Amino acid sequence: MAINFVSASTLLSSSILLLLISSCSSTSSGNVLKPEDRLHSGEHLSIGNYKFAMQTDCNLVLYENETVLWASKTQGVGTNCNLYFRVNGELLIISGLGSPVWRSETGGAYGNYELVLQPNGNVVIYASTVWSTGTSSPVRSIHAPPSKTLINNP
Numbered sequence: 001m002a003i004n005f006v007s008a009s010t011l012l013s014s015s016i017l018l019l020l021i022s023s024c025s026s027t028s029s030g031n032v033l034k035p036e037d038r039l040h041s042g043e044h045l046s047i048g049n050y051k052f053a054m055q056t057d058c059n060l061v062l063y064e065n066e067t068v069l070w071a072s073k074t075q076g077v078g079t080n081c082n083l084y085f086r087v088n089g090e091l092l093i094i095s096g097l098g099s100p101v102w103r104s105e106t107g108g109a110y111g112n113y114e115l116v117l118q119p120n121g122n123v124v125i126y127a128s129t130v131w132s133t134g135t136s137s138p139v140r141s142i143h144a145p146p147s148k149t150l151i152n153n154p
């Protein structure tokens with residue numbers, strides 16, 4: 001029982017530390033979505049030369065400068081489309097009329113997911129940490145191994 005309590009509180013304090021680190025970095029860079037975050041029609045994430053845009057034509061597009069690297073191919077499918085990042089880790093485009101027009105099909109258990117437009121141009125959804133030794137440095141903890149990747153999603 002005592003051991004369980006210690007590991008649970010270690011996990012909890014690691015999570016709080018991670019949250020603190022993430023919120024510090026998110027103030028300077030608009031490249032992260034947290035569960036329940038959304039990108040409204042016309043809004044985008046960006047870092048370096050990369051832009052992940054929920055366009056007003058309903059297409060979700062990843063650009064490097066002006067070059068399209070990836071797109072949801074949903075242009076014209078709806079108007080006033082918003083991008084939702086759900087607590088189950090799924091990314092969803094919903095039209096202004098309320099109908100889902102595209103989904104990443106990555107939905108799982110509820111968790112502390114994070115979508116990151118990485119400086120290397122990859123858009124990645126990270127899942128919750130299931131277990132850790134709690135010994136990572138701040139830099140390493142931000143670059144946890146990816147769980148699901150959006151690139152090549154049909």
Ligand SMILES: *[C@@H]1O[C@H](CO)[C@@H](O)[C@H](O)[C@H]1NC(C)=O
Nearest residue numbers: 048049050063064065066067
């Ligand atoms: C984007 O712009 C940067 C800076 O000008 C350049 O280094 C890079 O090669 C460009 N990438 C593409 C795909 O055009």
